[in-house]
Amino acid sequence: MATSEHKHPNYMAIFWYLAILTVVEIAVIYLPLPKFTIGVLLCALALGKAALVAMYFMHLKFETRTLGMVAITPLLIATLLVFVLLPDGFAVMKRTVGVKAATTEPAKH
């Protein structure tokens, strides 16, 4: 049942993409860039890798759209969570900014 309907993507190609992206991720943290830029780059790379796994290894690309919606829901909730937590983060950061500058290097965000 259902064996011939599945179009199998080129799994080895996906494997190499994932391996290369992992190497790029590790290389990125050594780049002489501001911490914020490195953070954005790392998030983008991680999301790219996660998308590759979900789309090709978990066959989401070949499933119905409704199943894709089931899969995308937690992503939306997680994004919302970040925005819910942001005001707290900013408020505390304002109060501790002097302490932070004294203990670590400045300009993290």
Add this chain to the structure above:
Amino acid sequence: MSQAAAMHGAVEPAESPLTPESWGKLGMWIFLAGDAVGFGTLLAGYGAMRATSADWPSPYDVLGINLTALMTFLLICSSVTMVKALEWLGNGDKIRAQKYLFYTALGGAIFVSLQAYEWTHLIHRGLHINGNPWGASLFGTSFFLVTGFHGLHVTGGVIYLLSILRVVARRAPEASYNAVEIAGLYWHFVDLVWIMVFTFMYLL
């Protein structure tokens, strides 16, 4: 599973199914969506604690990334052996499918062993769940909580894969295809979560 698919067609002929052929697959996806929110909450909480802490240690300096990069690579490899197992099963080659399923479980077992080694090493250096020599005590708490939660998922996945291995051995290839595909979804999800954990807890 084919029975379920047939029943589905009979009960709701007008409604298009969420997955082309399997309720079990939909069940696993819904479970994974819930699990993803669980991990999302942990990581968002980690981010909030870190952003609001004045003396959060640099994860890169404390944890190191050489071993963890190897673990990441290992988990990606085990995802590949998982899709290969499914591919071989689809081609009707039960023996090769079992072999690759075993490799996948082995990769997971090695991953958990390396994590145990890493934890032991870090605990010896002073990283504890309630404090550490480098700064905020929540650093250790969140590290052990998040990597531990993921490690438990991998451990559960290894047991799951080994039980699926028995299913494959006992049934005809086409009768176990669906079960292997569903187990694969869980395994790739664990890989996907590790990609996130590796990025947010080690690299950032």
